[in-house]
Amino acid sequence: xxxxxxxxxxxxxxxxxxxxxxxxxxxxxxxxxxxxxxxxxxxxxxxxxxxxxxxxxxxxxxxxxxxxxxxxxxxxxxxxxxxxxxxxxxxxxxxxxxxxxxxxxxxxxxxxxxxxxxxxxxxxxxxxxxxxxxxxxxxxxxxxxxxxxxxxxxxxxxxxxxxxxxxxxxxxxxxxxxxxxxxxxxxxxxxxxxxxxxxxxxxxxxxxxxxxxxxxxxxxxxxxxxxxxxxxxxxxxxxxxxxxxxxxxxxxxxxxxxxxxxxxxxxxxxxxxxxxxxxxxxxxxxxxxxxxxxxxxxxxxxxxxxxxxxxxxxxx
Amino acid sequence: xxxxxxxxxxxxxxxxxxxxxxxxxxxxxxxxxxxxxxxxxxxxxxxxxxxxxxxxxxxxxxxxxxxxxxxxxxxxxxxxxxxxxxxxxxxxxxxxxxxxxxxxxxxxxxxxxxxxxxxxxxxxxxxxxxxxxxxxxxxxxxxxxxxxxxxxxxxxxxxxxxxxxxxxxxxxxxxxxxxxxxxxxxxxxxxxxxxxxxxxxxxxxxxxxxxxxxxxxxxxxxxxxxxxxxxxxxxxxxxxxxxxxxxxxxxxxxxxxxxxxxxxxxxxxxxxxxxxxxxxxxxxxxxxxxxxxxxxxxxxxxxxxxx
Numbered sequence: 291x292x293x294x295x296x297x298x299x300x301x302x303x304x305x306x307x308x309x310x311x312x313x314x315x316x317x318x319x320x321x322x323x324x325x326x327x328x329x330x331x332x333x334x335x336x337x338x339x340x341x342x343x344x345x346x347x348x349x350x351x352x353x354x355x356x357x358x359x360x361x362x363x364x365x366x367x368x369x370x371x372x373x374x375x376x377x378x379x380x381x382x383x384x385x386x387x388x389x390x391x392x393x394x395x396x397x398x399x400x401x402x403x404x405x406x407x408x409x410x411x412x413x414x415x416x417x418x419x420x421x422x423x424x425x426x427x428x429x430x431x432x433x434x435x436x437x438x439x440x441x442x443x444x445x446x447x448x449x450x451x452x453x454x455x456x457x458x459x460x461x462x463x464x465x466x467x468x469x470x471x472x473x474x475x476x477x478x479x480x481x482x483x484x485x486x487x488x489x490x491x492x493x494x495x496x497x498x499x500x501x502x503x504x505x506x507x508x509x510x511x512x513x514x515x516x517x518x519x520x521x522x523x524x525x526x527x528x529x530x531x532x533x534x535x536x537x538x539x540x541x542x543x544x545x546x547x548x549x550x551x552x553x554x555x556x557x558x559x560x561x562x563x564x565x566x567x568x569x570x571x572x573x574x575x576x577x578x579x580x581x582x583x584x585x586x587x588x589x590x591x592x593x594x595x596x597x598x599x600x601x602x603x604x605x606x
Numbered sequence: 607x608x609x610x611x612x613x614x615x616x617x618x619x620x621x622x623x624x625x626x627x628x629x630x631x632x633x634x635x636x637x638x639x640x641x642x643x644x645x646x647x648x649x650x651x652x653x654x655x656x657x658x659x660x661x662x663x664x665x666x667x668x669x670x671x672x673x674x675x676x677x678x679x680x681x682x683x684x685x686x687x688x689x690x691x692x693x694x695x696x697x698x699x700x701x702x703x704x705x706x707x708x709x710x711x712x713x714x715x716x717x718x719x720x721x722x723x724x725x726x727x728x729x730x731x732x733x734x735x736x737x738x739x740x741x742x743x744x745x746x747x748x749x750x751x752x753x754x755x756x757x758x759x760x761x762x763x764x765x766x767x768x769x770x771x772x773x774x775x776x777x778x779x780x781x782x783x784x785x786x787x788x789x790x791x792x793x794x795x796x797x798x799x800x801x802x803x804x805x806x807x808x809x810x811x812x813x814x815x816x817x818x819x820x821x822x823x824x825x826x827x828x829x830x831x832x833x834x835x836x837x838x839x840x841x842x843x844x845x846x847x848x849x850x851x852x853x854x855x856x857x858x859x860x861x862x863x864x865x866x867x868x869x870x871x872x873x874x875x876x877x878x879x880x881x882x883x884x885x886x887x888x889x890x891x892x893x894x895x896x897x898x899x900x901x902x903x904x905x906x907x908x909x910x911x912x913x
Binding site for chain 1: 748749751752755756757758759760763764765766767768769770771840844847848851852853854867871874875878881882884885886888889892893895896897900
């Protein structure tokens with residue numbers, strides 16, 4: 291296990307290093323002079339020169355990268371051009387709000403997705419199974435940004451049950467109750483696609499386990515169906531589901547970009563889109579770097595959980 | 607000696623004949639597909655939906671539609687079923703039906719081109735990595751791992767940030783973000799094929815790598831690649847529409863379904879059909895494509911049925 295752990299940790303460092311090169315390289319992919327683009331056509335030449343210097347664009351690429359990374363390691367991701375505040379503070383504030391939304395969606399999509407998947411696997415071929423799988427195919431095809439909008443039209447504008455927008459900040463807002471009220475619609479909208487994926491995946495892994503010899507043995511020795519399903523089948527299915535967790539968290543972090551936009555949720559996704567449209571490169575870089583790093587870390591934790599649950603993995 | 611080579615040639619020929627016959631059965635698959643569609647009513651309906659949408663998009667210039675860009679403010683935000691405007695009008699009084707059909711051209715083109723780009727480049731990378739193996743394979747897969755470290759749409763968003771918002775850039779970004787998906791899958795397929803006994807036999811019989819790739823590997827990669835593309839193209843259409851929705855894709859006056867949806871957002875309190883209808887079209891098209899993808903997978907790869 292230690293060997294596996296060390297290898298995974300080292301590899302994670304390499305990946306984060308690679309991610310930092312990609313994120314840094316973005317600014318150099320931009321056609322033309324980033325400083326000129328950021329300041330727009332009204333930018334005065336001396337301001338452009340100043341910004342070029344501030345961004346280090348007057349140095350060689352290698353020097354710029356080393357400077358950027360060593361600063362980033364010390365927690366300095368530069369200054370946002372538009373907001374005129376340190377990128378790190380802004381990114382962390384925003385990430386907290388995204389984390390609330392993503393956590394709520396993980397709970398909804400995993401709990402419901404697993405239950406639906408188990409039910410349709412156990413009652414394979416039944417009406418319930420068909421309905422669940424049909425719903426899952428719909429869920430997979432649903433554009434989340436449109437679904438979010440539909441939720442606003444129905445529950446917020448028509449029925450006036452829940453607020454569609456207006457969440458300002460989890461920390462300075464109207465307390466947990468207010469955040470909760472604002473959270474329901476975006477969390478549901480963000481959960482639909484992952485829920486469909488998890489339901490389908492749970493069903494297929496469960497069916498695979500159900501066809502194993504030891505399940506037949508368990509039934510043959512007279513165990514009740516409850517015990518067979520929950521103790522023998524579901525437990526082994528759970529191992530497979532854990533591997534989905536990492537993937538789906540990545541999906542939620544990315545899907546949050548749309549949902550935050552629709553519901554004006556002040557998270558990192560909304561910040562990224564704003565920053566792109568305003569050509570605020572340091573903010574884009576900082577945001578992408580943070581989200582990608584979190585995702586890499588989540589994947590590491592998933593792999594470790596998987597290795598813990600399934601001893602065969604550790605030996606590979 | 608010459609006898610020996612002749613035997614080897616004969617073996618290779620016999621082998622390629624047997625492979626050719628499997629390949630021919632792959633060519634005969636359209637009839638199997640027809641059978642599948644007859645058996646699977648839902649898949650047939652999905653195919654019909656896709657054909658209708660594609661036909662409307664292709665025929666848009668010849669259809670008796672009012673101009674999708676001509677504004678008429680006196681007719682703005684008319685609800686569906688108004689006279690002369692079956693699906694109503696948008697905030698500038700433009701006919702929704704006409705805009706949807708013209709928008710379908712943009713959304714379909716962008717999605718399909720992105721899928722073709724990603725699958726071609728991804729498959730090439732996967733084949734090279736899987737067939738050559740060794741250090742190159744290792745390096746390529748490590749780079750793919752780094753691409754996969756970006757949560758799906760985030761890589762596309764980061765690329766749009768660099769290239770600048772726009773329809774072509776959004777399409778390229780979505781394509782690049784999907785390359786890793788195809789590369790990994792194709793590499794896996796090549797690896798499985800490479801370890802098959804008949805490849806070993808062909809090598810032993812003196813077949814060149816070029817011959818093995820062309821006759822034994824590539825034909826066997828077509829069905830899984832087809833399945834991957836059919837299951838992925840719906841996503842590509844949703845995601846490019848999503849980028850347009852965020853303002854990072856199609857820029858006015860070009861409109862795809864995503865940007866029409868975004869335009870309609872401001873009017874959801876007074877006329878929600880402007881935002882509802884384009885999204886519904888995305889859902890219908892993507893749902894049809896996904897159903898087709900599922901049944902295509904079931905038909906071409908029965909082992910995966912019920913997954």
